[in-house]
Amino acid sequence: VQLVESGGGLVQPGGSLKLSCAASGFTFSTYVMNWHRQAPGKERELVATITSTGGYAWYGDSVKGRFTISRDNYKNTLYLQMNSLKPEDTAVYYCRAGMDYWGQGTQVTVSS
Numbered sequence: 869v870q871l872v873e874s875g876g877g878l879v880q881p882g883g884s885l886k887l888s889c890a891a892s893g894f895t896f897s898t899y900v901m902n903w904h905r906q907a908p909g910k911e912r913e914l915v916a917t918i919t920s921t922g923g924y925a926w927y928g929d930s931v932k933g934r935f936t937i938s939r940d941n942y943k944n945t946l947y948l949q950m951n952s953l954k955p956e957d958t959a960v961y962y963c964r965a966g967m968d969y970w971g972q973g974t975q976v977t978v979s980s
Contacts, residue, residue: 869893869969876961876974883953883978889946889963889971897921897941899966903948905959905976912962916948930956953978 875887887903898920906912916937917926925937936949946963953976960973 869965871963871965871969871971873961873963873971873974876976878977878979879953880980881954881978884949884951885953885976887948887950887961887963887974887976889948891944891946891963891965894965894969896944896965899968901937901939901946901966902964903935903937903946904962904964905957906962906973907956907959910959915961918946950976955979 870892872890873887875885879885900917900919902917903915904912905915915928915931916935918937918939922939927935934952938947955978958976958978960975962973963971
């Protein structure tokens with residue numbers, strides 16, 4: 869099983885980034901998928917969740933209206949579009965498959 873995040877980097881406040889999570893080794897289309905993040909000195913938090921078919925998504929209050937989670941079950945890939953980024957969005961972002969599998973994370977830094 870592999871979950872490989874990409875797309876992180878350094879961006880200015882107000883900017884955008886799109887994260888990807890490429891999945892392999894399990895039946896991606898049957899899993900609820902999640903994005904989590906962990907900032908320095910803080911606990912890991914759930915950012916967004918999407919159902920297996922992509923028909924329903926949930927967002928944490930801190931990102932609602934700015935982030936969009938999506939998935940492509942043909943490409944076995946999960947996405948997180950992040951707009952209007954703020955310095956407090958700086959964290960390592962992880963994708964997670966259900967309760968089972970974690971990726972290695974990708975760093976997002978929002979700074980001028």
